Amino acid sequence: MKVLVAVKRVVDYNVKVRAKADGSDVDLNNVKMAINPFCEIAVEEAVRLKEAGVATEVVAVSIGDKSCQEQIRTALALGADRGIQVETEGSVEPLVVAKLLKGVVEKEQPQLVILGKQSIDGDNNQTGQMLGALTGMAQGTFASEVAVDGDKVNVTREIDGGLQTVGLNLPAIVTTDLRLNEPRYASLPNIMKAKKKPLDVFTPADLGVEVTSHLTTLKVEPPAERQAGIKVESVADLVDKLKNEAKVI
Amino acid sequence: MSTLVIAEHDNASLKAATLNAVTAAQALGADIDVLVAGANCGAAADEAAKIAGVGKVLVADNAAYEHQLAENVSLLVAEVGGAYDNIVAPATSNGKNTMPRVAALLDVAQISDIISVESADTFKRPIYAGNVIATVQSSDAKKVITVRTTAFDAAPAEGGSAAVEAVGAAHDAGISSFVGEEVAVSDRPELTSASIVISGGRGMQNGENFTLLEAVADKLGAAIGASRAAVDAGFVPNDMQVGQTGKIVAPDLYIAVGISGAIQHLAGMKDSKVIVAINKDEDAPIFQVADYGLVADLFEALPELSSSL
Numbered sequence: 282m283k284v285l286v287a288v289k290r291v292v293d294y295n296v297k298v299r300a301k302a303d304g305s306d307v308d309l310n311n312v313k314m315a316i317n318p319f320c321e322i323a324v325e326e327a328v329r330l331k332e333a334g335v336a337t338e339v340v341a342v343s344i345g346d347k348s349c350q351e352q353i354r355t356a357l358a359l360g361a362d363r364g365i366q367v368e369t370e371g372s373v374e375p376l377v378v379a380k381l382l383k384g385v386v387e388k389e390q391p392q393l394v395i396l397g398k399q400s401i402d403g404d405n406n407q408t409g410q411m412l413g414a415l416t417g418m419a420q421g422t423f424a425s426e427v428a429v430d431g432d433k434v435n436v437t438r439e440i441d442g443g444l445q446t447v448g449l450n451l452p453a454i455v456t457t458d459l460r461l462n463e464p465r466y467a468s469l470p471n472i473m474k475a476k477k478k479p480l481d482v483f484t485p486a487d488l489g490v491e492v493t494s495h496l497t498t499l500k501v502e503p504p505a506e507r508q509a510g511i512k513v514e515s516v517a518d519l520v521d522k523l524k525n526e527a528k529v530i
Numbered sequence: 531m532s533t534l535v536i537a538e539h540d541n542a543s544l545k546a547a548t549l550n551a552v553t554a555a556q557a558l559g560a561d562i563d564v565l566v567a568g569a570n571c572g573a574a575a576d577e578a579a580k581i582a583g584v585g586k587v588l589v590a591d592n593a594a595y596e597h598q599l600a601e602n603v604s605l606l607v608a609e610v611g612g613a614y615d616n617i618v619a620p621a622t623s624n625g626k627n628t629m630p631r632v633a634a635l636l637d638v639a640q641i642s643d644i645i646s647v648e649s650a651d652t653f654k655r656p657i658y659a660g661n662v663i664a665t666v667q668s669s670d671a672k673k674v675i676t677v678r679t680t681a682f683d684a685a686p687a688e689g690g691s692a693a694v695e696a697v698g699a700a701h702d703a704g705i706s707s708f709v710g711e712e713v714a715v716s717d718r719p720e721l722t723s724a725s726i727v728i729s730g731g732r733g734m735q736n737g738e739n740f741t742l743l744e745a746v747a748d749k750l751g752a753a754i755g756a757s758r759a760a761v762d763a764g765f766v767p768n769d770m771q772v773g774q775t776g777k778i779v780a781p782d783l784y785i786a787v788g789i790s791g792a793i794q795h796l797a798g799m800k801d802s803k804v805i806v807a808i809n810k811d812e813d814a815p816i817f818q819v820a821d822y823g824l825v826a827d828l829f830e831a832l833p834e835l836s837s838s839l
């Protein structure tokens with residue numbers, strides 16, 4: 282079976298992003314970019330399915346300007362077979378990403394689409410579920426275990442109260458949580474090999490999708506700063522402060 | 531204007547997150563109805579009818595909704611929500627699972643995890659793990675919104691007397707099924723609504739050592755949380771994770787023990803009223819957000835703390 286993996290180019294998770302002084306946007310000048318950590322886990326899961334003989338081909342897709350080809354190459358170096366870029370200008374909203382992915386799904390007819398649960402820039406947590414609605418596929422979100430069994434897949438999900446397992450008809454959508462797996466590092470030979478793997482580029486028009494915008498960001502600002510705290514000398518001191526100063530216990 | 535709030539419940543009773551979503555819905559300035567979708571969920575619906583400010587409770591009682599499968603519930607919400615200007619749910623794992631599907635069915639954007647309502651079409655929401663707050667304006671006629679529960683007070687659970695109305699719509703997409711669940715049972719308060727939370731990190735070293743936290747939690751009536759490192763290492767189950775990609779908490783008192791204070795952890799707790807950090811490394815970043823920092827070995831500090839409470 283074919284597996285489609287969606288990978289997004291985002292700010293590296295170690296970067297502490299700041300708002301620009303004029304509040305127009307975040308400052309991404311000279312900031313390190315990377316593959317969204319949840320997408321990396323998605324790629325790893327797809328590659329493991331291939332190594333286990335369950336998947337036959339892994340296709341990595343990213344939506345964005347030319348620079349997102351870097352993240353597609355990362356996915357190829359981690360073991361994906363082929364890449365697809367859908368060329369857009371600037372960032373597109375999850376609903377549009379989902380429509381574009383639906384276009385790719387119609388072309389590629391994968392049995393499984395694996396996405397991250399959340400992009401760590403917009404913290405949206407929407408795209409996989411939206412793709413599910415648009416394609417009429419079932420979804421296993423926030424997955425910590427994926428088990429393909431014939432024409433079904435069982436997905437164990439991290440939910441508020443613990444874990445839930447759902448059974449989904451294939452084709453289906455999975456979104457990854459952090460504990461699904463631990464992604465491998467790309468080896469140098471694999472990084473070299475990835476440069477030669479095929480990477481096709483489509484436009485939204487090729488997929489019959491109009492890029493629209495439903496949300497406008499009016500401003501971005503830093504969160505309220507916390508007052509600087511103090512160090513206490515001892516446990517007794519701490520208990521006294523909590524009782525008599527903060528009055529929280 | 532009218533708003534439909536999607537209730538969070540376990541069929542038997544309503545979850546507190548519903549009350550926070552109702553308060554956010556009130557800020558939209560429209561009439562509020564609540565939808566309870568479940569199976570044998572009459573008791574939850576009766577509770578919803580008592581929430582102050584609710585006009586009507588719609589109950590969709592059908593086996594297809596028993597486990598909140600998103601494929602089924604989203605079809606229901608998109609149909610029932612068709613008559614409303616806003617559809618609002620708490621950003622719980624159910625809300626996050628179902629609402630984007632609803633939004634896509636209605637061909638509108640979802641506004642995720644709002645922390646304030648600026649006007650009927652403008653909202654604030656944290657992005658980049660809460661390092662930045664964005665003000666976003668929606669141009670959609672119908673708004674699909676999830677609410678960060680810690681940012682809105684709970685609406686009074688008593689005082690209302692809404693009419694309860696059955697909704698016939700039965701949607702079984704037939705593409706997914708519930709297989710099973712492992713739900714943690716605990717006598718402690720729920721993490722996201724507790725007024726005191728004490729969390730342990732990698733510094734706890736193992737799961738057994740969490741009994742040191744439990745001793746303090748027992749004295750304070752606190753919920754227990756954890757960093758992702760502690761969850762990853764298998765010390766404690768995943769539902770205890772606090773952070774950008776775990777649970778968001780904002781208690782009156784948050785005590786971080788053996789947690790370094792990575793931005794992803796801070797994203798989940800830095801809106802707590804009072805933060806205490808216990809860490810043996812005086813340079814740990816957690817001290818930058820702590821109101822009271824104690825530089826100490828947790829294995830000495832915790833027993834002393836529980837015995838002095």
Ligand SMILES: Cc1cc2nc3c(=O)[nH]c(=O)nc-3n(C[C@H](O)[C@H](O)[C@H](O)COP(=O)(O)OP(=O)(O)OC[C@H]3O[C@@H](n4cnc5c(N)ncnc54)[C@H](O)[C@@H]3O)c2cc1C
Nearest residue numbers: 731732733757758759773774775776788789790795810828
């Ligand atoms: C995409 C992504 C999402 C993430 N989401 C989350 C999230 O939601 N929540 C989250 O928590 N993390 C999250 N993380 C992980 C995060 O980056 C950190 O790795 C994690 O929070 C570290 O956990 P920790 O503070 O327990 O461990 P460490 O950083 O290892 O810190 C352990 C601390 O314990 C102290 N210590 C050790 N021994 C003692 C002792 N005897 N007494 C006192 N102090 C002691 C040490 O000084 C140290 O400061 C995420 C990461 C990624 C990439």
Ligand SMILES: Nc1ncnc2c1ncn2[C@@H]1O[C@H](COP(=O)(O)O)[C@@H](O)[C@H]1O
Nearest residue numbers: 287288344396397399400405406407408
């Ligand atoms: N521009 C994009 N290109 C490829 N995949 C994306 C893009 N945006 C979102 N996704 C996928 O959708 C997941 C969830 O993103 P979001 O809904 O934005 O939180 C990501 O982890 C990706 O797998």
